[in-house]
Amino acid sequence: DWTMAEFRATKIAEIREQVGDGKVICGLSGGVDSAVAAVLIHEAIGDQLTCVFVDHGLMRMNEAEQVVTLFRDHYNIPLVHVDVEEQFLSGLAGETDPEKKRKFIGKTFIDVFEEEARKIGGADFLAQGTLYPDVIESVSFTGGPSVTIKSHHNVGGLPERMNLKLVEPLRELFKDEVRDLGRELGLPDVFVGRHPFPGPGLAIRIPGEVTKERCDILRKADAIYLDEIRKAGLYDAIWQAFAVLLPVKTVGVMGDGRTYDSVCALRAVTSTDGMTADVYPFDAGFLTQCATRIVNEVKGINRVVYDYTSKPPGTIEWE
Ligand code: XMP
Numbered sequence: 001d002w003t004m005a006e007f008r009a010t011k012i013a014e015i016r017e018q019v020g021d022g023k024v025i026c027g028l029s030g031g032v033d034s035a036v037a038a039v040l041i042h043e044a045i046g047d048q049l050t051c052v053f054v055d056h057g058l059m060r061m062n063e064a065e066q067v068v069t070l071f072r073d074h075y076n077i078p079l080v081h082v083d084v085e086e087q088f089l090s091g092l093a094g095e096t097d098p099e100k101k102r103k104f105i106g107k108t109f110i111d112v113f114e115e116e117a118r119k120i121g122g123a124d125f126l127a128q129g130t131l132y133p134d135v136i137e138s139v140s141f142t143g144g145p146s147v148t149i150k151s152h153h154n155v156g157g158l159p160e161r162m163n164l165k166l167v168e169p170l171r172e173l174f175k176d177e178v179r180d181l182g183r184e185l186g187l188p189d190v191f192v193g194r195h196p197f198p199g200p201g202l203a204i205r206i207p208g209e210v211t212k213e214r215c216d217i218l219r220k221a222d223a224i225y226l227d228e229i230r231k232a233g234l235y236d237a238i239w240q241a242f243a244v245l246l247p248v249k250t251v252g253v254m255g256d257g258r259t260y261d262s263v264c265a266l267r268a269v270t271s272t273d274g275m276t277a278d279v280y281p282f283d284a285g286f287l288t289q290c291a292t293r294i295v296n297e298v299k300g301i302n303r304v305v306y307d308y309t310s311k312p313p314g315t316i317e318w319e
Contacts, residue, residue, distance in 0.1 A: 004177075004180045004181050004183075004184040005184060007181065008040065008043075008181065008184055008185065011040060011044070011169045012040070012043055012044040013044075014169070015040070015041055015044035015045060015167060015169060016044050016045060018125075018165075018167060019044070019045055019048065019124075019125055019167065021048065022048065022123075022124035022125055023048055023050070023121075023122070023123040023124050023125070024041060024045065024048055024049045024050070024123055024124070024125040024126070024127050024167060025049075025050050025051075025052055025117050025120070025123040025125070025126060025127065025164075026038045026041065026049060026050070026051045026052070026126070026127035026128070027051075027052050027053075027054065027113055027126075027128075028051050028052070028053040028067060028071070028079070029129075029197070029199060030053075030059055030063050030064065030066075030067045030197060031129070031194070031196060031197050032129075032175075032178060032179065032182060032191070032192060032194055032196070033129030033130075033131060033170060033178055034128070034129040035067070035070070035071075035129075035182070035187065035191065036129060036170065036178050036181055036182040036185065036187065036192075037127055037128065037129035037167075037168075037169055037170055038051050038071070038077065038127065038129075039075060039077070039182075039185045039186075039187060040169055040181070040185060041127050041167060041169065042075065042077045043185070047078060049077065049078070049127070050078045050079075050080065050120055050123070051071060051077055051078065051079045051080070052079075052080045052082065052113055052116045052117065052120075053067055053068065053071075053079060053080065053081045053082065054082050054084060054109055054112050054113055054116070055081060055082060055083050055084065055085065056084060056085065056088040056105065056108075056109065056201060057083075057084070057085025057086075057088055057089060057212075057215065058085075058088065058105075058200065058201030058202040058203050058210075058215065059197075059201055059202070060197065060202070060219060060222055060223070061219045061220070061222065061223040063197075064081075066191070068081050070187075070188070070191060074188075080116055080119075080120065082112060082116055084108075084112050085212075087108065087112070088105065088108060088203075089210070089211070089212055089215075091104050091108055092104060092105075092203060092209070092210045093209070093211070094209060095209065095210075096207075096208050096209055096247075098150075098204065098207075098319035099150075099151060101200065101203050101204065101210070101319065102150060102151045102153060102200050102203075102204065102319070103151055105153060105199070105200045105201075105203055106151065106153045106199070106200070109153065109199070110157065110158050113158065114158065114161065114162060117162060122162070123162075123164060124164065124165065125164055125165050125166070125167045126158065126159050126162075126164040126165070126166055126167070127166075127167040127168070127169075128166060128167070128168050129168075129170055129178075130168045130170060130171050131170055131171070131173055131174065131175060131178060132171065132172055132173055132174055133174065133175070133273040133274065133275065135171060149315065150315070150317075150319070152199070153198065153199030153200050174272070174273065175196070175272075175273065176272075179192050179193065193235070193236055195235075195238070195239065195240045195241060195242070196239070196240055196274065198317055202215050202218055202219070203319075204317050204318065204319040205218060205222075205242060205243070205244045205245065205317065205318060205319075206218060206244070206245050206247075207244070207245075207246060207247055207318055207319055208246075208247030209247070213300075214245055217245055217262070217298060217299075217300040217301060218243060218244075218245040218264075220297070220298045221243040221245070221264045221294045221298050221301055222242055222243040224290065224293050224294050224297060224298070225241065225242070225243050225266055225290050225294070226241065226242075228286070228289060228290050228293065229241055229268070232286060234280075234282075237270070237280075238268050238269070238270060238280050239269050239270050239271040239272075239274070239277065240267070240268070240269055240271070240274075240277075240316060241266075241267065241268035241269075241280070242266075242267055242268075243264055243265070243266055243267075243294075244264065244265040244266075244267060244307075244318050245262055245264055245301075246262060246263040246264065246265055247262075248262065248263045249261060249262055249263070250263055250302065250303050251302075252295075252302035252303060254295075254302070259302040260302075261300055261301055261302035261303075262300055262301050262302070262303075263301070263302075263303045263304070263305060264294055264298075264301045264303070264304050264305075265304075265305050265306070265307050265318075266287070266290060266304060266305070266306050266307065267306075267307045267316070267318075268280035268282065269310075269311065269316055271311075271316070274316060275311075276310075276311055276312065277310060277311040277316050278310050279307070279308050279309065279310055282306070287304075287306055290304065291304035
């Protein structure tokens with residue numbers, strides 16, 4: 001009979017065996033996978049682990065603070081928080097091509113991570129929250145022809161460059177099992193239950209040019225949408241829900257004035273591993289309530305639409 005408690009104990013023994021008295025670094029993304037991997041590894045080897053959180057400024061509302069608080073204050077895990085928002089936003093300025101945005105973010109992330117790793121005196125191992133579907137997906141992304149749909153953001157290339165061996169304790173697990181393990185390790189429910197968030201962050205939810213101002217607008221709309229979803233008790237029934245800020249302006253009317261502002265799209269899907277997804281069928285009243293609040297409360301948005309596309313043929317993220 002296989003339980004998470006046994007899995008935890010087995011993995012801890014394996015990590016100790018693999019790492020010995022070596023040093024491990026782990027990149028935190030703010031997501032569940034890297035957090036669960038880090039907490040598990042910390043339990044196994046304590047302060048031989050250092051976490052590095054590359055904060056690219058493309059996180060959701062309050063997300064960076066939550067990660068820092070959880071690791072530093074709740075778990076007391078050594079954490080280097082690098083604020084590189086400026087570097088990411090200036091590099092993204094003027095760029096509108098989805099793949100170029102992804103590649104810039106991926107490369108810059110690795111550069112920053114590598115520099116921080118050197119500052120702490122290097123390491124022998126790199127810890128990653130790789131899951132079973134990631135292992136499959138890196139073989140063939142859609143199960144179809146081997147074309148790159150999107151360059152996925154990860155620290156590929158870094159282990160060779162820095163001569164690091166990999167520690168990947170979650171490689172056999174699916175997302176729901178990682179959540180169970182997270183709960184087993186005492187991670188707060190709201191953290192463990194979080195929807196997945198892509199490495200390139202809000203940059204791929206802002207088609208067209210990414211600016212600080214557009215990130216701030218999107219963060220507000222996204223927070224309202226998620227607030228409504230939580231209040232309706234729907235958060236856990238949904239795989240991912242998020243807002244997208246479109247590079248399209250339309251005319252509206254508010255009070256007795258004309259508005260000319262951006263369109264916001266809302267997306268929500270059900271899925272088990274992100275490889276395929278179905279649209280979440282909100283009732284119309286719920287979406288109307290979200291649209292009303294977003295237009296009333298977020299300056300810069302005057303129209304809200306809902307994305308009804310499944311995956312395939314759509315992808316979950318817009319870029
Ligand atoms: P797509 O948009 O390809 O997304 O249908 C499938 C799942 O993967 C997430 N995603 C990413 N996760 N780095 C990540 O760690 C990435 O570059 C990335 N791009 C997409 C997406 O949020 C969804 O859960």
